[in-house]
Amino acid sequence: MKRYPTGFIGLVAVALLTLTSPLHAQLLPANLSDRLLAQAPDLNPQVLNKALAAMQCATSNGLEGAERLAVIDFSLPSSEKRLWIFDLNEQRLLLEDLVAHGNRSGDNFATDFSNTVGSHQSSLGLFRTQESYVGRHGYSLRMDGLEPGVNDKARERAIVIHAADYVDPSWVDRQGRIGRSQGCPAVRQDVVELVVDNLKGGQLLFTYYPDQEWLNSSAFLNCQPQRVASYVAPFGNRSGS
Numbered sequence: 001m002k003r004y005p006t007g008f009i010g011l012v013a014v015a016l017l018t019l020t021s022p023l024h025a026q027l028l029p030a031n032l033s034d035r036l037l038a039q040a041p042d043l044n045p046q047v048l049n050k051a052l053a054a055m056q057c058a059t060s061n062g063l064e065g066a067e068r069l070a071v072i073d074f075s076l077p078s079s080e081k082r083l084w085i086f087d088l089n090e091q092r093l094l095l096e097d098l099v100a101h102g103n104r105s106g107d108n109f110a111t112d113f114s115n116t117v118g119s120h121q122s123s124l125g126l127f128r129t130q131e132s133y134v135g136r137h138g139y140s141l142r143m144d145g146l147e148p149g150v151n152d153k154a155r156e157r158a159i160v161i162h163a164a165d166y167v168d169p170s171w172v173d174r175q176g177r178i179g180r181s182q183g184c185p186a187v188r189q190d191v192v193e194l195v196v197d198n199l200k201g202g203q204l205l206f207t208y209y210p211d212q213e214w215l216n217s218s219a220f221l222n223c224q225p226q227r228v229a230s231y232v233a234p235f236g237n238r239s240g241s
Contacts, residue, residue, distance in 0.1 A: 026065030032091060036191060039041045039093040040084050046087050048084075051206035054126045054220035058204075060179065061225050063128070063232040064168045070129075070195075072099055072185060074122060074209040079172045083187065086199055088198040095199055097191055103180035113209060115145070120182045123151035123159065126220050127205040132196050137162035137186075141196045143205060145229050147220060151207075159183050159212040161199065163192035164212050 030033075033052060035046055069086050082098035086092070097136045103118040114121035117205040127143045132185035134140070140162040145151025164186035166179020176215045185207070187195050199205065219227035 001241045018168070026056065027090070028052060028088075032088070035146035036086050036093065040086075040096060040233050042077060042081070042096070043071065043084050044073060047071060047075075049207045050208060050221055051126075053223070054206055054218070055082050055204050055227055056225040057225075058126060058232050060133075060223075061187055061229040061232060062236050063146075064236060066202065068094070068198050068203045070203070070205040072205070072207040074101060074105075074113075074124070074207060075240045077108045078110070078174060078178045078180070079108055083091060083100075083185070085195065095191060095194060098167050098169070098178055098188060099179055100164060100181045100184070100186040102183035105161065105180070105183075108177035108227045110209065111213075113182075113211065115149060115151055115157075117153060119157075122183055122207065123154060123206050124209055124211060124214050125218065127151060127154060127207070128199070129161075129203045129205060132200040135160075135162070137164065138189075139163070139192055139196055140220060141200055144159075144235060147218065148231060150214060150218070152231075159185075161185055161195060161205075163187060164191040165189065 026109040035047055037048060047073060055069060067089055067204055069088055071084045073082045078101060080097050081098055083097050087094055102121040105122045106110050112121055113124050115123055121215050123145060125145060125147045127145050130142045131143060132141050140160045142160050143154055145154040162184060165190045171178045216219060
């Protein structure tokens, strides 16, 4: 079991954002990160703290608060569980599981990311989940990327959460990794209903990779209020399921 040092800087950032947030913003408990990490010891604290900070920045600048948060750490191989879903109100872990990346993002490790239509690569950053539907992959979930140039083409690219038979531990036994998607964060068939039901209708998904250009320029991670307010303005009200 992997363990990491506590992400103190991230915790301070979240606390400062909470203290300076307008009244309509989502206020996070000071110890939320610690409570969630206690249930998800394999999740890097720095990744969780970035997710919480990005979420807090978004809700401090016009986005309606979320009840659940999903975190994907693409710095981990696809052969490991790298998707976590948390209930923020109850401060508990709902799911820790496998998730696929795009077939042009990498083999077992995803290293290349894109916002381009037809790239078949995964995208980074903060997403707002939207409506559930039944399509060619069965029960699925649409979402919108909140950051222009990074993930805002998600809907145009048909980047959705759906089930896939190639997201299965048996693939790891055979070839050292699970299968890959065309850019979607595909999940196991056994958990797709739980995933979609918990994330539909205005929840948040944060996908991470230590890409320095993105880390240094993201308006959410570096909390630039004017930019973030303009980005989230079209998504200020929670959608239906």
